[in-house]
Amino acid sequence: SPTVGKELARNALYAVAIASIGIIIYVSIRFEYKMAIAAIASLLYDAFFIVTFFSITRLEVDVTFIAAVLTIIGYSINDTIVTFDRIREHMKKRKPKTFADLNHIVNLSLQQTFTRSINTVLTVVIVVVTLLIFGASSITNFSIALLVGLLTGVYSSLYIAAQIWLAWKGKELKKDSAQ
Template structure:
């Protein structure tokens, strides 16, 4: 089954061990950061108020901080961008405080400023957090069921490990860089899971198709079949990721502040998804297949 053509190609299967080690190391690093620092939850997942102000003239961060301190609106974080200020208050603003903030800001800093205020109480924050986790769990279980029915359980395990790897990489990066986690972030993670599974299924489908016509006699033959299947689908996988990643990059550069973190999560996830589909999912299926065949051979030998 091995050919000179195969020998000249990069062997993804042979190089899988360093990639397994790399992914395990990144996962452990992510666990450490998550256990120490946790996630930087946005207004969607914790109680408080979010105030986004579109300004018509330059206002420095120092000016805004002086304004907020003078009015004692409570503990807050402030981020600035061209023509925009974003303020996150730890406690929810009352109606009176919100009206005072609008009126005083227009009077003292910018009379043409416009406001977008979102308030979340603790019960709603907990409910949204639970619903987000349930949504991710249901999506993962649905993917497991689909791949098990369409392929086999070894493909399903490899695919789930791959998609969990991608989701965890994105979550870890947001924890490490203290990026804000909100509802658009959850949408991005679910979208990433879908794209990652799509790339993985394409490779698995080619492996299954090649298995039908190949004469696999040894473990080396099976490894070469997996490697060849990856190469046969590589161009499609790369083109798909580049196309979507370019769209996400444009949204990140030119989009509004509200979708920048969504776009960034998509970029992280798309890169991780392409990597895991090629270097994690398929070699992991091969390991599971070899182990299964080895146990069958051992049973047959003992029975004889």
């Protein structure tokens, strides 16, 4: 019903907001706040993409949909953290002095985590496709949301979060070198 739908949407927004605050705190403490903001931007992209996909295809939004969105956020933040951890390791080894150095560090980190990210997502995608084919009809929307979210999640962790951080950190590096 429309009332239940509004309540589900409100609860989903609360869940995403609370999760985002927790992620910002954790990533800011463990890494830096710029990485936290970049990670949240990529997570919001994932959530927005899944919601848009369900709106366009007019699939039912229910409790399993919310569970799928939160699961995708978990997978995506994990992928993003692995990439940011690799970037941090390289930043400690090589102190970047120019934007080109910083760009090299990000590209090297992405190359090193790319195979791991793709293999992790492909493993889960195989299971999700199996659930779509052989699973009960009650979890079809969950499986569809998971499939779409996994694909956008790996994209956003590899290509959105790291690039947002690179652009932001690059501006800071240019400003520091100009002084």
